[in-house]
Amino acid sequence: MASPIENHAALCERLKSCDVRPTPQREIVLKVILEKRDHPTADEIFARVKSQLPxxxxxxxxxxxxxxxxxxxxxxxxxxxxxxxxxxxxHEHAHFHDEQTGRIHDVDLPPELLARLHEVLPSGFRASSVELTFRGSAQPSAN
Amino acid sequence: MASPIENHAALCERLKSCDVRPTPQREIVLKVILEKRDHPTADEIFARVKSQLPxxxxxxxxxxxxxxxxxxxxxxxxxxxxxxxxxxxxHEHAHFHDEQTGRIHDVDLPPELLARLHEVLPSGFRASSVELTFRGSAQPSAN
DNA sequence: AGTGAGAATTAGAATAATTCTAATATATAA
DNA sequence: TTATATATTAGAATTATTCTAATTCTCACT
Structure with a gap:
């Protein structure tokens, strides 16, 4: 159901492919982030990691x-x-910040819309990344 | 050339129209922000205000x-x-954050694009505001 | 014009996320 | 195996912002 559980070898590979030394600490930090599709803070990540590497x-x-x-x-x-x-x-996506609950939801961004966004830039401006955040409230329709 | 210099009466009016008591402090804070089209921090605003209201x-x-x-x-x-x-x-606008200079530029957003952005939200999500930020570098073409 | 009640301002202390420091431990290339 | 660069650690330091409690102001009502 959830994202595939990353094993030791796969995590190491990910790190090495980025020219990053695969230390146990980096591996576990990456693992706890990947194994849950939420948006934890550093403190929350610290807590999750600590239970495996006190x-x-x-x-x-x-x-x-x-x-x-x-x-x-x-x-x-x-x-x-x-x-x-x-x-x-x-994936390219925006964030929706629910002001009622404080929760953050990912919102997929169609590639063509992303392209449109870059078109609004005046000539001479080259963006390497775009950040799009909505703020509002989400009806609990059928979550 | 710059934005019109707001006088005392006009600033008071702005504040009162929002049901905000027009105190000297609020008036000057608003004034120093309006009279320059940049993006100052609280500290910078503090410095500017202090020269008029020590x-x-x-x-x-x-x-x-x-x-x-x-x-x-x-x-x-x-x-x-x-x-x-x-x-x-x-005005509805996005921000372009120049990583080289740290400067922030305003980028106008066409209303129809803004409308398109809201369309990517799943049903049940109602956004009261959108924040769009580009990060990259701006060629000093003919600034 | 004077007064009272609520609102705003003030200086300085408190908070909290993040970064820094300097010592120790570890990983990898030779 | 060993040297060297890199990573980790605990705790101190930093810094933007918020809080506190005392004082001062604004304004509606006399």
């Missing part, structure tokens, strides 16, 4: 997250002034 | 900014983990 420090979690974001294995989501959240979904 | 405190600047954002007289821009910035431009 000696890890928060600073390491931050270091690992920075590395993983830099090499594109996870994404970073910044909403308002709230703590940074991390996102396993690498 | 007794103002940073807490008041934060309070004023919160009030002005809430009543829609200015906008808030959150980029990455950087300090919140404030924006006098109330």
């Amino acid at each position: 000696t890890i420090s928060l600073a390491t979690v931050y270091n690992c997250l920075e590395t993983l974001v830099q090499c594109g294995l996870i994404r970073q989501v910044n909403l308002e002034r709230a703590p940074t959240r991390y996102c396993p979904n690498l | 007794t103002i405190s940073l807490a008041t600047v934060y309070n004023c900014l919160e009030t002005l954002v809430q009543c829609g007289l200015i906008r808030q821009v959150n980029l990455e983990r950087a300090p919140t910035r404030y924006c006098p431009n109330l």
Whole structure:
């Protein structure tokens, strides 16, 4: 049902393919993010990782997250002034921030719409990434 | 050339029309934001305001900014983990964050594109606001 | 014009996410 | 195996922002 459970070898491969040394810490940080399709904060990730590797420090979690974001294995989501959240979904997508519940939902972005977005840029502007965030409320229609 | 200089009466009117008490502090905070088309941080606003009202405190600047954002007289821009910035431009627009210079540029959004964006939301999702941010570099073509 | 009640301002302390520091441990190439 | 660069660690430091509690102001009503 959920995303496939990444095993040790697969996780190492992912890291190595990005020229990142596969340390146990990085591996577990990546694993806990991939195995749940939510948007945890560094603190939440720290808690999840700690249950499997109790000696890890928060600073390491931050270091690992920075590395993983830099090499594109996870994404970073910044909403308002709230703590940074991390996102396993690498497809092009927007975020919907439900103001009632605080929950974050992924919203798929059709490629052609993404292309349209880039077209609004004045000449001379080249964007390497776009961030799109909706704020509002989601009816619990049939979730 | 720049935006029209708001005088005392006009600024008061703006505030009153939002059911906000027109205090000298709010008036000057609003004024310094309106009179320059950039995206200052609270600290920068504090500095600008202080030269005209040296007794103002940073807490008041934060309070004023919160009030002005809430009543829609200015906008808030959150980029990455950087300090919140404030924006006098109330037209629908996106932000382009130049990674080289750190500068923020406003990018106009055609209303029909804005409408298209709302269409990607699954049924049951109602967005009250959209935030669109590009990150990249801007050629200094003919700025 | 004077007054009272609620609202705004103030200085400084408190908070909280994140980054830094410097010492120790680990991974990998030679 | 060993050297070297890289990663991890605990805790201190930083920094934007919020909170606190005392003071001052604004404005509706006399």
